[in-house]
Amino acid sequence: MPTEILMPALSPTMEEGKLAKWLVKEGDAVTSGDVIAEIETDKATMEVEAVDEGTVAKILVSEGTEGVKVNTPIAVLAGEGEDVSAAAEAASEETSEKPQATPEPGTEKAPSESANAPVAAAPKGPEPASDPEIPEGTEMVTTTVREALRDAMAEEMRLDGDVFVMGEEVAEYQGAYKITQGLLDEFGAKRVIDTPITEHGFAGLGVGAALGGLKPIVEFMTFNFAMQAIDQIINSAAKTLYMSGGQMGCPIVFRGPNGAAARVAAQHSQDYSSWYAHVPGLTVVQPWSAADAKGLLKSAIRSPNPVIFLENEILYGQSFEVPKIDDWTVPLGKAKVVKAGADVTLVSFGIGMTYAMKAAEELTEMGIDAEVIDLRTVRPLDIDTVLASVKKTGRCVTVEEGWPICSISSEIGFQLMEKAFDYLDAPVARVTGKDVPMPYAANLEKLALPSVADVIDAVKAVTYTA
Amino acid sequence: MATKPKTAASSSQGGTRSRSRQSTGRTATKTPVIAEFSKEEELVAYHDMLLIRRFEEKAGQLYGMGLIGGFCHLYIGQEAVVVGMQMALKPGDQVITGYRDHGHMLATGMEAKGVMAELTGRRGGYSKGKGGSMHMFSKEKAFYGGHGIVGAQVSLGTGLAFVNRYRETDNVTLAYFGDGASNQGQVYESFNMAKLWKLPVIYIIENNKYGMGTSVERASSNVDLSERGASFDIPGEQVDGMDVRAVKAAGDKAVAHCRAGKGPYILEMLTYRYRGHSMSDPAKYRSKEEVQKMRTEHDPIEQVRKRLLDKKWASEDELKGVDKDVRALVGEAAEFAQTDPEPDPSELWTDILR
Known part of the structure; x- marks a missing residue:
């Protein structure tokens, strides 16, 4: 045979x-x-x-x-x-x-076959609606999230000699996920620094360098490993400005992939959005599109404050249109209405947007007009943009991959109860990752993550169309 | 590897030995380094150590009166370490330490008023009353805190040294920590990177023999903490941390090593704190005799005082005059710290972000 x-x-x-x-x-x-x-x-x-x-x-x-x-x-x-x-x-x-490959085990996340899966690495992601920040007639360049992040770092490093990047495999290996590809060649070993596998130590070293006046970009190979360093991130980076009565700023960016990738099990599949969003003194960003990834990372590097920049491995390979504008930046702390709609507000961020956007598309076919908001920054939370939308639609569904308890969804739900109680026509619903450690088995992993169907079900519930 | 675990007995006398280890970590020499001080140096050391002593006594008093809250870790007994090291520095060199930090701040030239007012949580304190005993900073004096998590300042200090190398200055960073912190993992992560990248940082282990209530012998498998850099090939020395001259001499040597671009250096200062770990520590883990012996035989200030008098570089009256000036300065600081208003309530919401 x-x-x-x-x-x-x-x-x-x-x-x-x-x-x-x-x-x-x-x-x-x-x-x-x-x-x-x-x-x-x-x-x-x-x-x-x-x-x-x-x-x-x-x-x-x-x-x-x-x-x-x-x-x-x-x-x-x-x-x-x-x-x-x-x-x-x-x-x-x-x-x-059978010229086409058969659907294979292990690729359940293939894009078009499974509506419930996160969008796959290769094809272009759904297009964001026209961004009011981009002037009419601007040339758009198809760019992956990966390239956008690299471009953002390179541009900022060209502008400011105090910016440097350090982390495991960022230099000679060109990045474990290729995000720092080419940076060593352009900026040299002084500014693109391979560290030993020593998260606690190099996070502390980075914070010390920031207190001393440099602007480090510290890459964690994944944010799961940043738990080894979380004391330095919270106790040193986030609190020193306050503890010093405003004397010691800490302009540092901690970035790297966050959340579930694919089949990497419980210790490598956690979303830290709400962990860091809990902490005063931190700015927490989680972009979805390449344009936002680039614009937000540039803003993060320029920020005088510590910024947690949560990326997503599955999004790295996705392409989006990035405006060809000199010095494209996106403001921190500002949400974006990606799709306008009248019937229900979907609030999401990061890879959660892939479920929200796909669901909105299917809901349109069912006659439900959803507005989709990409938070982009989860701390500070742009609750005003969410409020304006919910006051219009009267209904809200939040979508995120993180665990439900004390989540970003919990916070949005509470703030809507405080600030938009009289506008709500239904209780706020949330679609989140399930309250379990991430399983390895393909079918269980799929069950543990949110799905487009979950979003649609939640929308039907809040619009009483189930 | 020639690390010889020392027995508890051989290292328990504290404060009287000096020995150095070459950078190979293989040879050990026992050459006590005592650099003679000039009259001016003796007088500066006397004044600066006395200021710390009197300041800390006053802080203890204010704590007892309920004017200082929270944790308050006094530096009494260890004064020679920071004063001797500071004498080896030049402007631009950075200092960072843990939470037993009042002495370090005064040594770097931060004002007693501002430090004391921070202890009482007043708006004129170095952190506007928002940091307290453990968290004070001065960009001007290159003092980077004041950190409450045991060992965290070691990584941070290594980062400050990274700045010196990045900016290609010849400044050095002093990263102070205690014998207790010397068992934290990030200390070794930092040692590794500092040596790998030849960072100009002096790791100063203030071995006052107890990490809170646990003696070094009960906490450390090898009680010669100067050897803690051996597996990173970082040279280390034990220094009589009760003799300001020995500290200064060791400091000079380590600073020269760092400024020459040879990377980090470890100084283990054999020292002693007379008071408990913090104000709330009755210190029942050691005998009164042990404390008394250190005070009478090795007190850092008494040593200088005796030399000044023996050499007739100062009279009893002149030294009393120094004490009077120091007491006046500390008294003023205490007065300010009690009359300065508390921070404005609006300060609750400031300095969270820039």
């Missing part, structure tokens, strides 16, 4: 990649461990090794092909004693019957 070689998943969030290069040709004999191809993901170029022994009977996907879905057969291997040409023929018949 010939063996199919499938497009491998080379990272937890990879859904497709480019078959950059074949290192074998049809007729070549391979043994397990031989490097047979190079595959480019949005994070890195990786080598693919043969797992089985045999002869390459047919190459199904030619080199240079982009967007090859994970688990698509890319070649056929004839085993020992098998007829190579027969195997090749069988393979081409088979592939012509």
